[in-house]
Amino acid sequence: xxxxxxxxxxxxxxxxxxxxxxxxxxxxxxxxxxxxxxxxxxxxxxxxxxxxxxxxxxxxxxxxxxxxxxxxxxxxxxxxxxxxxxxxxxxxxxxxxxxxxxxxxxxxxxxxxxxxxxxxxxxxxxxxxxxxxxxxxxxxxxxxxxxxxxxxxxxxxxxxxxxxxxxxxxxxxxxxxxxxxxxxxxxxxxxxxxxxxxxxxxxxxxxxxxxxxxxxxxxxxxxxxxxxxxxxxxxxxxxxxxxxxxxxxxxxxxxxxxxxxxxxxxxxxxxxxxxxxxxxxxxxxxxxxxxxxxxxxxxxxxxxxxxxxxxxxxxxxxxxxxxxxxxxxxxxxxxxxxxxxxxxxxxxxxxxxxxxxxxxxxxxxxxxxxxxxxxxxxxxxxxxxxxxxxxxxxxxxxxxxxxxxxxxxxxxxxxxxxxxxxxxxxxxxxxxxxxxxxxxxxxxxxxxx
Numbered sequence: 303x304x305x306x307x308x309x310x311x312x313x314x315x316x317x318x319x320x321x322x323x324x325x326x327x328x329x330x331x332x333x334x335x336x337x338x339x340x341x342x343x344x345x346x347x348x349x350x351x352x353x354x355x356x357x358x359x360x361x362x363x364x365x366x367x368x369x370x371x372x373x374x375x376x377x378x379x380x381x382x383x384x385x386x387x388x389x390x391x392x393x394x395x396x397x398x399x400x401x402x403x404x405x406x407x408x409x410x411x412x413x414x415x416x417x418x419x420x421x422x423x424x425x426x427x428x429x430x431x432x433x434x435x436x437x438x439x440x441x442x443x444x445x446x447x448x449x450x451x452x453x454x455x456x457x458x459x460x461x462x463x464x465x466x467x468x469x470x471x472x473x474x475x476x477x478x479x480x481x482x483x484x485x486x487x488x489x490x491x492x493x494x495x496x497x498x499x500x501x502x503x504x505x506x507x508x509x510x511x512x513x514x515x516x517x518x519x520x521x522x523x524x525x526x527x528x529x530x531x532x533x534x535x536x537x538x539x540x541x542x543x544x545x546x547x548x549x550x551x552x553x554x555x556x557x558x559x560x561x562x563x564x565x566x567x568x569x570x571x572x573x574x575x576x577x578x579x580x581x582x583x584x585x586x587x588x589x590x591x592x593x594x595x596x597x598x599x600x601x602x603x604x605x606x607x608x609x610x611x612x613x614x615x616x617x618x619x620x621x622x623x624x625x626x627x628x629x630x631x632x633x634x635x636x637x638x639x640x641x642x643x644x645x646x647x648x649x650x651x652x653x654x655x656x657x658x659x660x661x662x663x664x665x666x667x668x669x670x671x672x673x674x675x676x677x678x679x680x681x682x683x684x685x686x687x688x689x690x691x692x693x694x695x696x697x698x699x700x701x702x703x704x705x706x707x708x709x710x711x712x713x714x715x716x717x718x719x720x721x722x723x724x725x726x727x728x729x730x731x732x733x734x735x736x737x738x739x740x741x742x743x744x745x746x747x748x749x750x751x
Contacts, residue, residue: 307404307405327366486546497610506542513623556715566605567605568602569615571735575736603615604616634652635650635653662683
């Protein structure tokens with residue numbers, strides 16, 4: 303197995319400590335990442351290799367710390383926002399990596415630094431090598447709007463080809479999200495159920511109980527629409543709505559997702575709702591960040607003009623400081639035109655796909671309670687954890703493993719990013735007409751109106 307040199311821009315950041323390092327530990331255990339590989343964190347702080355390594359290990363469980371004790375973790379001090387950044391990185395790599403190493407650049411920085419980093423890599427001939435591959439990973443958001451996203455893509459493609467570019471959306475690696483198309487395209491019963499003739503509406507929800515936290519500076523500019531809807535929610539929407547790909551090729555899969563996104567239409571402004579939790583203003587004041595009417599809650603209504611879904615409302619909802627943290631996709635089925643039990647209430651049939659905290663699939667049906675003889679709703683449950691055993695690999699380990707293998711299925715292609723930004727821009731254009739409410743911290747989102 304050829305070793306890989308992993309260069310982390312934003313190497314001292316929260317994402318590296320919470321998500322990336324545990325993922326690399328998993329990949330080492332799975333033997334997906336060669337033990338002779340090298341991890342280099344890049345940051346502005348004056349740290350030694352040892353103090354940097356210890357700052358990462360201290361956040362890990364004891365078993366993970368033990369696994370990484372003999373793994374090469376180094377630190378390279380540089381301010382990538384400066385004009386002459388990375389001029390010493392080439393010599394640093396020659397000193398530490400093997401002659402046949404692959405290279406993986408991971409940009410866990412602000413998107414505003416992406417072009418400058420890419421150009422610096424090219425300037426110092428770090429974007430190509432004779433032996434081994436060179437790949438680059440971009441964290442979300444990919445731009446601030448459609449124009450900035452287009453400009454990013456043009457600048458990056460001047461240096462890297464699409465086959466070596468990986469745009470991460472970690473929701474795409476969640477088990478039930480990955481399972482969506484298997485569920486749809488291998489089970490005729492679901493292929494027939496998921497149709498406008500039977501579906502009343504669809505809800506896709508990602509609620510969070512925590513607030514913005516230490517992301518206030520970024521969030522003041524982005525808000526819920528750009529932070530969550532543009533990527534996570536619209537990606538899940540595309541997966542649920544997409545038609546069967548024309549082939550098993552990865553390109554055909556992405557084509558089908560783009561088609562679904564391009565057939566989404568925005569409902570009128572009065573059907574949407576934006577909001578902000580009440581303590582947001584105080585958080586801005588304490589952080590000395592100018593207060594803005596940034597939405598921390600968004601409920602957006604779409605429709606899809608693909609023949610299968612025409613006329614079916616699709617409700618996307620996300621928010622912070624809500625009652626609880628959970629994510630679900632729910633297909634709500636139409637009621638019977640007439641009930642054989644008019645004196646009893648029939649529960650709505652639903653296909654429920656849990657994203658977190660569980661990753662289960664449930665089919666909600668009506669049945670007879672054998673004790674009372676009355677109707678009662680039940681859930682037919684499929685739990686991957688119960689059936690196949692616990693899955694110890696998290697989303698970032700799954701995605702980084704795919705980067706190492708050069709597999710693009712679980713990453714977003716640029717025309718998907720572009721289509722999603724077009725949807726967000728249409729919503730932004732009607733923002734002034736969309737109702738805006740303040741809601742108390744910990745509110746039940748169903749009561750936000």
